[in-house]
Amino acid sequence: MSDEAVPAIKPSLPEEQPMIPQPLVELHGWGRASGTMAHLAQIDSVADAVSALRTSDTTRGVVPRGLGRSYGDAAQNAGGTALDLTKMNRILSLDAVGEPPTVTVQAGVSLDLLMRALLPFGLWVPVLPGTRQVTVGGAIAADVHGKNHHTEGSFGNHVRSLDLLMADGHVRKVTPQGDTAALFWATVGGMGLTGAVLRATVALQRAETAYFSVDTDRCSDIDDLMQKMSNGDEGYTYSVAWFDAVTKGRHLGRAVLTRGNKARLAELPMKLKRDPLKFVAPSLGTLPEVFPNRMINKATAKAFSEVWYRKAPKRRVGELQNITQFFHPLDMVAEWNRVYGPHGFLQYQFVVPFDQEDPFRRCLEMIVNSGHLSCLNVLKRFGEGNPSPLSFPMPGWTLTVDLPIEHGLDKLCDALDTEVVGAGGRVYLAKDSRLSAATFRKMYPRLDDFLAVRREVDPDGIFNSDLARRLELSKPILGGAA
Amino acid sequence: MINAVGAPQSLLLLGGTSDIALAIAHRYARTGVRIVLAARPSERRIAAANELKGLGCEVTEVDLDARDHDSHATTIDLAFAGGDIDIAVIAFGLLGDAERAWQDPDLALELAEVNYAAPVHLGVLLGQRMQAQAHGWIVALSSVAGERVRRSNFVYGSTKAGVDGFFLGLGEALRDHGVRVLVVRPGFVKSKMTSGLKEIPLSVTPDDVAEAVTEAINGKRELIWVPGTLRVVMSGLRHVPRPLFRRLPI
Numbered sequence: 001m002s003d004e005a006v007p008a009i010k011p012s013l014p015e016e017q018p019m020i021p022q023p024l025v026e027l028h029g030w031g032r033a034s035g036t037m038a039h040l041a042q043i044d045s046v047a048d049a050v051s052a053l054r055t056s057d058t059t060r061g062v063v064p065r066g067l068g069r070s071y072g073d074a075a076q077n078a079g080g081t082a083l084d085l086t087k088m089n090r091i092l093s094l095d096a097v098g099e100p101p102t103v104t105v106q107a108g109v110s111l112d113l114l115m116r117a118l119l120p121f122g123l124w125v126p127v128l129p130g131t132r133q134v135t136v137g138g139a140i141a142a143d144v145h146g147k148n149h150h151t152e153g154s155f156g157n158h159v160r161s162l163d164l165l166m167a168d169g170h171v172r173k174v175t176p177q178g179d180t181a182a183l184f185w186a187t188v189g190g191m192g193l194t195g196a197v198l199r200a201t202v203a204l205q206r207a208e209t210a211y212f213s214v215d216t217d218r219c220s221d222i223d224d225l226m227q228k229m230s231n232g233d234e235g236y237t238y239s240v241a242w243f244d245a246v247t248k249g250r251h252l253g254r255a256v257l258t259r260g261n262k263a264r265l266a267e268l269p270m271k272l273k274r275d276p277l278k279f280v281a282p283s284l285g286t287l288p289e290v291f292p293n294r295m296i297n298k299a300t301a302k303a304f305s306e307v308w309y310r311k312a313p314k315r316r317v318g319e320l321q322n323i324t325q326f327f328h329p330l331d332m333v334a335e336w337n338r339v340y341g342p343h344g345f346l347q348y349q350f351v352v353p354f355d356q357e358d359p360f361r362r363c364l365e366m367i368v369n370s371g372h373l374s375c376l377n378v379l380k381r382f383g384e385g386n387p388s389p390l391s392f393p394m395p396g397w398t399l400t401v402d403l404p405i406e407h408g409l410d411k412l413c414d415a416l417d418t419e420v421v422g423a424g425g426r427v428y429l430a431k432d433s434r435l436s437a438a439t440f441r442k443m444y445p446r447l448d449d450f451l452a453v454r455r456e457v458d459p460d461g462i463f464n465s466d467l468a469r470r471l472e473l474s475k476p477i478l479g480g481a482a
Numbered sequence: 483m484i485n486a487v488g489a490p491q492s493l494l495l496l497g498g499t500s501d502i503a504l505a506i507a508h509r510y511a512r513t514g515v516r517i518v519l520a521a522r523p524s525e526r527r528i529a530a531a532n533e534l535k536g537l538g539c540e541v542t543e544v545d546l547d548a549r550d551h552d553s554h555a556t557t558i559d560l561a562f563a564g565g566d567i568d569i570a571v572i573a574f575g576l577l578g579d580a581e582r583a584w585q586d587p588d589l590a591l592e593l594a595e596v597n598y599a600a601p602v603h604l605g606v607l608l609g610q611r612m613q614a615q616a617h618g619w620i621v622a623l624s625s626v627a628g629e630r631v632r633r634s635n636f637v638y639g640s641t642k643a644g645v646d647g648f649f650l651g652l653g654e655a656l657r658d659h660g661v662r663v664l665v666v667r668p669g670f671v672k673s674k675m676t677s678g679l680k681e682i683p684l685s686v687t688p689d690d691v692a693e694a695v696t697e698a699i700n701g702k703r704e705l706i707w708v709p710g711t712l713r714v715v716m717s718g719l720r721h722v723p724r725p726l727f728r729r730l731p732i
Contacts, residue, residue: 024616024659033486037616037660059614072486078566078660079616346486410487414512433486436514466483466617469566470491 027082030337031071031433033344033405036078036466040065043108044087046198049165053196053462056081061464061474064196066135067110070142071347072433073466074191080464083196085137089113092199096121100203102160107137107197112281112331115323119277124207124262127155128327130378132281137197142430143189143391147238147327150383154393156188157386163199167458171198181387186453189391191429193454193463193473207262209276212238212326214260216316218309222253222364226357226397229257229381237261238326244305245367245377245401253364255379256312263320272320280322286334293341296404301373308375330376340404346433348413349400351382351393352425359423360397363416367401370412374401389446389453392428400431410434429467437472483568483617488700490568492516494561496546496604497574499526501673502623505692506571513538518561520546521574548574548600549592558607569699570608571621572601576638577675583637590637597641602648609652609661616660619699622649623691624667626707629716632732653704664698666691667716668708684709 028035041052041062056062060080067086068075075082088108095102101123105114112132115125129144138144140162145154152158161175164187172195174180174187187194215236219225225241233239236259243255265276272278330336337345352360367374378400385394403409417439420427426443427435441447454461454473461474468474484490490510495503498519507517507530517539521527531541544560547553561567576596583589601622612618627635628642646665653663670676670685686708694708707713722730 026660031486034484036483060616073483078483079614344486405486405488410489413487434489436491438514470483470485 027065027068027076028344029072029074029076029433030069031344031346032337032340032342033346033433034073034076034466036073036076038063038077038079039081040084041081042087043083043085046165046171049083049085049088049196049198050169050171052081052083053165053167054169056462058460058462061462062196063463063465063468064107064137064141064192066108066138067133069131069134069138070430072429072431073470074142074430075138076466077464078466085196085198086110086135088198089135091117094118094121094123096123101206102201102203104199104201105136106199107135107140109136110134111136111139116279118204119207119210119279122206122208122277124205126152126158126203126205129155130328131331132328133331136200136202137192140188140197140200141190141192143386143388143393144430145382145393147240147380149393150233150239150381151237153383153386154391156185156388156391158203159184159188160201160203162187162197162201164195165198166195167460167462176387182449182453183457185386185388186390186450188386189388189429190450190454191390191467192465193468194457195463207277208265209263209268209272210279210323211263211268211272211276212260212321212323213263213267214258214319214321214326216312216319217257217259218312218314219255219257221251222255222361225253225255225257225379229379233259233381235259239380241379242308243364243377243379244309245364245374246301246305248368252368254309256309258326260321260326267318268320281324281328282332283334284332287336287338289335289338291339291341293343293404295339295341296373296375298373301375304375340402343405345402345404346409346413347400347402347431348416349378349392349398349428349431350416350420350425351396351398351428352420352423353394353396354381356396356423356425359419359425360399363399363419366412366415366419370408372403372406372409372412374403376400376402389450390429390444392426392430394426396425398428429471432467435471437470440471483566484619484699488696490515492518492564492566492568494518494520494567494570496520496557496570496572497548498543498546499524499530500573500575500675501688502668502671502691503571503573504530505688506569506573506621506695507534507539508537508689509692509696510569511537511539514540516540516542516564518542518544518564518567520544520557520561522547546574548596551600551603554600554603554607558604558611562611566615567611567618569619569621570612571623571695572604572608573621573623574600575623575675577635578638580635580638583635593637593641597638598644598648601645605648605652609656612661613656613659618661620649620652620656620661620663621695621699622646622663622665624649624665626667626669626712626716629667630720630727632730633728634732650705662699662702662704664695664703665705666695666698666708667706667712669712671708684712684715 065075088106498521624646627639631639
């Protein structure tokens with residue numbers, strides 16, 4: 001591994017500096033569909049964060065921002081301040097011998113950086129979402145999940161403590177148990193609205209190798225897929241399916257199911273045994289900003305779906321894959337979201353409980369028959385949720401589609417919302433850029449628990465965002481001073 | 483904020499009982515959308531509010547008197563009391579009798595005040611609010627009558643020429659603050675304002691204007707003609723020499 005990827009381990013020194021008013025810049029989510037202008041404050045230290053909070057315009061508030069991978073407006077704050085925490089990227093301490101091992105990092109450390117630093121010690125980040133380009137702070141705020149949700153839960157389950165910059169300017173250590181448990185769990189999945197995570201201690205797993213032993217199954221339709229997943233998932237730590245959201249009729253929902261476990265050292269061939277913890281992360285470059293709006297059209301979407309389905313073997317067992325192959329194929333291409341053109345796209349991810357297979361199928365049919373085209377479609381079974389009131393995962397089926405912004409997409413999404421609400425399911429806030437406040441409330445029955453914590457720690461709604469205003473999580477609801 | 487699929491959460495309609503304003507409201511109406519109807523108190527305003535409430539919108543009525551400049555700040559304060567405004571439409575206006583208007587100083591002044599001074603005054607106030615929230619659209623209803631002012635209705639036309647220029651400029655001033663201004667130049671709109679007048683070719687309905695407005699906002703366009711073909715017509719007319727222009731039956 002390269003040395004420059006591991007930062008020097010030293011605590012940040014508080015230096016009191018007056019914050020210079022930042023110019024307005026356009027900030028958007030990964031979907032690039034509804035950007036707004038905000039003041040971006042570069043945060044290099046805890047002192048910077050405190051001072052940015054104290055000097056910010058209280059009517060528009062502040063929102064913490066990491067690598068901007070949430071798809072919608074979660075890390076946007078029109079007219080207010082966004083705290084850019086990506087420079088707070090130091091790994092502060094590592095306990096490699098403890099059980100479990102733990103690492104303490106600043107919030108701006110990306111999972112990419114963390115993985116690269118931990119692998120040589122045979123340590124493994126317990127939850128990895130579909131990209132490594134997220135910060136630890138963002139992973140907590142969105143309570144991200146990965147292919148191992150059914151066995152390991154979401155990111156918040158593995159956080160042992162965190163330092164939270166509160167609306168009153170104080171930094172408080174909060175933990176999953178004890179007096180601060182309510183605040184801890186409201187922060188997990190709280191989209192940055194309880195405060196800014198500045199530092200976190202995360203429990204780690206051990207890994208003998210950086211490879212996965214992967215079984216691949218091609219499934220001829222949605223029923224085949226759901227049956228295979230229901231019957232076999234428990235035998236694998238990691239499980240996810242790509243499905244075809246273009247093909248209609250008999251092969252509706254045909255899919256490629258990949259499931260795997262971390263490979264043991266003994267499973268590696270001699271060639272790989274020499275460097276079993278090698279992190280393979282090739283880069284194919286950065287997509288230029290040249291794509292038109294209709295790059296994803298009927299022809300390209302059909303061709304892509306056909307190739308993706310056909311290139312997978314009917315059944316293959318025990319294939320060794322590296323981290324990038326198994327987890328993050330999209331990370332090979334930087335700024336891949338540009339392929340959708342200037343209008344951008346949205347990702348619709350929902351979950352419905354296990355006994356709601358019929359509405360789940362109806363949603364899939366609606367998407368396939370809508371004429372809106374999605375290529376990157378993911379289906380997964382979730383395991384148990386956690387105590388966070390706004391965390392997304394719950395036991396059930398989750399489905400994700402990427403839809404380019406086009407005329408009529410609002411109608412499709414509204415119709416999907418209705419099915420999802422009817423089935424007792426919900427939409428993932430880290431992906432959302434369009435939900436209405438009323439629908440959101442129906443999807444998150446524990447919203448009031450979250451608001452109670454927020455009212456207590458941030459009655460004036462200092463922590464605010466476009467998402468907070470859209471979903472009515474901000475000032476008027478909190479009842480703070482106008 | 484206007485969400486990723488182009489749906490606003492809040493609308494402010496200044497001149498909230500105008501046919502065009504209400505047509506725009508209907509285009510955006512869905513459950514939970516906040517609509518502020520700013521207009522003179524009237525039966526018509528109540529009826530409009532009830533109709534929009536019936537579509538699931540949250541409606542607030544606010545008093546607006548275009549000629550009472552001192553009241554404008556309060557109107558805008560009340561309009562923003564419920565939170566950010568995503569789209570503000572300035573839709574009030576007076577046509578007046580064209581021949582009377584250029585000979586009756588009071589009527590000429592009234593047209594200038596209602597069609598020009600009031601939108602400018604409210605436009606500045608709106609601009610301040612929108613600048614602070616750093617997002618949103620101001621939609622100003624101009625007219626092709628202002629693009630080349632003609633003898634047959636030049637008092638009205640001159641007010642629209644002024645308002646058109648002001649809002650185009652406001653759009654330039656606000657764009658670095660995340661705010662967009664859309665200037666709409668309709669031709670002849672069949673509405674209560676023009677009832678009794680003779681229809682001319684390329685006439686449109688208030689809903690045609692509303693559709694063009696929603697599409698322009700979706701496409702982030704800042705100057706439109708309704709119908710679109712008028713753009714070509716007007717670009718020709720703009721260059722007709724005056725001796726010839728004066729003889730045209732328009």
